[in-house]
C-alpha cells in the first residue's frame with residue numbers, strides 16, 4: 001500500500017520557465033485506476049515523473065506514506081521508487097543487452113519483490129510475448145517492446161503502477177489485454193495511474209488531474 005498527498009505543488013523545468021503545474025493538489029491512497037488527462041504538451045508525463053519521484057517539485061511538498069518531500073526529493077526517493085513503483089514511461093526503457101525475460105527478472109531483483117519465474121513467463125505469455133522471451137529489445141517491433149515495458153512495470157507487483165501512453169503502439173486485442181492486466185493490478189490493491197491519447201476503460205477511469213492546454 002502507498003499513500004501520496006500533494007498540497008500546493010508547483011513545477012517548472014527551469015527557474016524562469018513556464019509553470020507546468022501550479023498549486024496542484026491530489027490525494028491517492030485508494031486502490032483503483034486513475035487517469036491524468038490533458039492535451040499534448042500539457043504536462044501529463046511530467047505529472048507521472050513527479051508521482052514516481054523522478055522529479056522534485058519546484059514549490060510545495062509531496063507527502064508519501066506520511067513523510068514529506070520537497071526540493072531534492074528525487075534523490076531521497078530512489079529506494080522507495082525501486083520497491084513500490086512500476087513505471088512504463090512513454091519511451092520504453094528496456095536494457096538493450098538483456099533479453100525480455102532478463103529485463104523482467106531485473107525489475108523484480110531491483111524491487112526485491114514480485115512475480116516468480118513462472119509468473120513472469122505467464123505475464124509475457126498473456127501479452128503474446130512468449131515466443132520472444134529470449135529476444136533482445138532491438139529484435140522486437142515497437143509494439144512488442146511496448147508490451148515488454150508494460151510487463152516489466154508490472155513484474156514487481158508494485159503498489160503504484162504508472163503507465164505513460166501504454167497502448168500507443170498496440171492493436172485492439174492487445175489494448176484489451178493491457179486493460180485487463182491493469183484492472184487485475186488495481187484489484188490486487190495497486191494504485192494505477194495512466195495517461196493515454198487513446199481512450200482506455202471506456203473513459204470510466206477516475207480523473208486524477210486535468211491538465212490545461
Ligand SMILES: Nc1ncnc2c1ncn2[C@@H]1O[C@H](COP(=O)(O)OP(=O)(O)OP(=O)(O)O)[C@@H](O)[C@H]1O
Pocket residue numbers: 013020038039040041042043044045046047090
Ligand atoms: N526535460 C524537459 N525540459 C524542459 N521542458 C520540458 C522537458 N520535458 C518536457 N518539457 C516541456 O514540458 C511541457 C509538458 O511536457 P509533457 O511531456 O509532460 O507533456 P504531455 O502532456 O505528456 O505531452 P504528450 O501528450 O505530447 O506526451 C511541454 O511543453 C514540454 O515541452
